[in-house]
Amino acid sequence: MNNKEIVAKAIYDVVKEDLSLENVTQLLENPKSVDHGDVAFPAFSLAKVYRKAPQQIAADLAEKITGTDFEKIEVVGPYLNFFMNKKMVSQAVIGQIAKEKGHYGDSSIGNKGNVPIDMSSPNIAKPISMGHLRSTVIGNSIAFILEKIGYTPIRINHLGDWGTQFGKLIVGYKKWGSEEAVKTAPITELLRLYVQFHEEAETQPELEEEARAWFKKLEEGDEEATELWQWFRTESLKEFDKIYSMLEVSFDSYNGEAFYNDKMDEIVTMLEEKHLLQENQGAEIVDLSAYDLNPALIKKSDGATLYITRDLAAAVYRKRNYDFAKSVYVVGNEQSNHFKQLKAVLNELGFDWSKDMHHIPFGLITQGGKKLSTRKGKIVLLEEVLNEAVELANKQIMEKNPDLPDREEVARQVGIGSVIFHDLKNDRLNNFDFVLEEVVRFEGETGPYVQYTHARAMSILRKADFTIDETKEYALDDKESWEVVKLLQKFPEIVMQAAEKYEPSVIAKHAIQVAQAFNKYYAHVKILAEDEQKESRLALVYAMATIIKEDIRLLGLHAPNEM
Ligand code: ARG
Known part of the structure; x- marks a missing residue:
């Protein structure tokens, strides 16, 4: 029993007829200062019942409560201040920790239920940003915490390994890239190509069209496009793994967006069968006005699928594959609407387990108060930050x-x-x-x-x-x-x-x-x-x-x- 429970029980024993144990517990307060003891009980709410001044009630109660649980009970105006028996409590607490060691605080509430945790999830061909660092370490800690209360966490790295940026990268690589450079410093080179693409596209908008065409080829399984994509992915993953091993975080799955390429048709069919898809200027959307949300864009007019289409497939896959107790997504706050839409569409599809999906958002890491961004190449390379931190620690230990x-x-x-x-x-x-x-x-x-x-x-x-x-x-x-x-x-x-x-x-x-x-x-x-x-x-x-x-x-x- 914790101190509040001990005090609640002691008070309840003498006011049984007039207050429930729950009522008593709710009334208990944590005194602001240690001089006022460990737990306080305000006697106001008993004034009506006993038709007495709260001060008098407090004094009466203090007399009635006996036993060894408290060193003393002080009456201060209408308050009863309880001072716990330090010897008893310290003996119990130290004794329990001596027995249970690091398992102190473990519980089995989770019933071994699976909890996929979507975490880290950086985008291939871009450096891991400080935002991905946040997702990685928050997700990893949530996994340990849930495990401690009896769940089975499953760490999933939902890699951003699909999307129009691959069209841009292929164009960039073919125009300005070299195999050498990608092999020696993949992320640096791919980022350079990505940045250069955006710079050049400002004056040559036709590049965007080329990039779209290459992405289309990739979606259709074109050999050259697929080979380049696969290569970018492998090289990038090697680079990410360096960071993960520095952080000592490992994943149970690297199934990223591309993994769901062949799993989206089923979702689209389900949406059609439930008459949830609407055409809008050639695109396919799900109306979510009933949820006070913007429509979810499922397919573009050129037939390309979107981020949310892949997340729908991923959610269904995770339910089938893990039969999860809950499904957690540790992703920045700026994607809150995306996850609201995701849950809403799944709910429309009749999946009541969508209520077990939890988006765990987090804020930004800034530098000099400004957001960090990859687009313009202004990016803090995580590996550098970590190495510098180790160096600084080393200096201080020296x-x-x-x-x-x-x-x-x-x-x-x-x-x-x-x-x-x-x-x-x-x-x-x-x-x-x-x-x-x-x-x-x-x-x-x-x-x-x-x-x-x-x-x-x-x-x-x-x-x-x-x-x-x-x-x-x-x-x-x-x-x-x-x-x-x-x-x-x-x-x-x-x-x-x-x-x-x-x-x-x-x-x-x-x-x-x-x-x-x-x-x-x-x-x-x-x-x-x-x-x-x-x-x-x-x-x-x-x-x-x-x-x-x-x-x-x-x-x-x-x-x-x-x-
Ligand atoms: N790759 C995305 C990004 O960097 C995060 C993916 C989060 N997970 C998900 N299932 N949508 O913004």
Whole structure:
């Protein structure tokens, strides 16, 4: 039971006739200041029932509630302030973490249900952008979080490997490209061709027509077009994989847009059979005015299919193939309308599972407040950013701990981790500016700070030669440790909240809070002092390190034991 449940039960036991347990629970408050205890109950709502002043009711209740759960119950005006029995709670929490270790907070709510997570999904022949980085790390963390509560995540990279841009690339390659250049630096070269195409097309609009014709050929299976497409795809994937291995993210499927080429006819037929398709200036659309949405464009007048047509096929394929409990799409906020349309069309088709599809949007990463864009070639190359982060981390470790064994690996974990952590610590819908020096700092609310706190705890445990014993009872009752204990106790709720909201920042914020509380504890208390509470203090350090490491794991970072 958590503290609120314990308090609710204690109050309920004495007001049974007048309030339900649920009512009592709803009324409970978290006091703003620690001086007002751990949980507060305002007695106002009982005033009518008892025909007494709330102050008097509070005083009466305080007398009636007995037992060992509380150190004291203070009456302040109409409020009852409950101070939990720190010894009991800390013993329970530390004991449970000692037993369950990293599994503390696990649950089986998900019933092993499959959850495909559409994440990363960059476009072939273009560099992975910071936006794709966001989708990758948010998706990866959501996968870990859902797994912790019993779901089976399936990481899907819905590659943008189809579309009119391939027509442009083929034209660009044939006019200005070289095999050499594509082989040595595929993405750089393909991006160059793409950018050049757009520049030249400004003065030679006929290029657009050529590009359309090549894409048409590709759709029809023309050999030359297909070969070039396949080659661009393979080379680009090799490049993406470098980033994924740096981030340590892997995928269960790379079925991208092209995979659905032969699966769209069925969807179009279904739409026809249900009389959902309308002709509009030669194009085929589904009217969605009943949903207050623009019509979904299913086929262009030249017969070409669209992004949404492929997403319809993908959604149906995922339902059939995975029989998902829910289907998650981690894609930027700017595509919100697309996903609304997608769900609406599936709903029109009579697929009631469309309600289990969730678009998880996120905000932009900006630089100097401006959006990053590929069109004009202004793109932050993710690989460079990650490498620089590792270098910066390495520099700081050299200063702090020059003899660290494994320094390079730790620098890698800290540098890459800092970029991931920075991405995940803010509510995902917020836009944020990216300044590398701030991301890799060892102080403040950063990944390195959290990792450093974990490493510091591990070093204390090493120094003390401490191993946790699940059969022992560890208990603490000082107010410094209490702040840490309360945060550890909250962890299972934190995991649930993060899962319900698809919000890794809930975990990241918890990690920061635990780190801050622990560092305060460390500053105020002599952990290694030789007295009878030493073992319990070390057990708390162990419990803290275990939970912070689990927080970090759920975000997709490592927690080095030394740094
Ligand atoms: N490739 C797209 C882009 O970069 C994202 C794809 C998202 N997933 C999807 N099923 N539509 O914008």
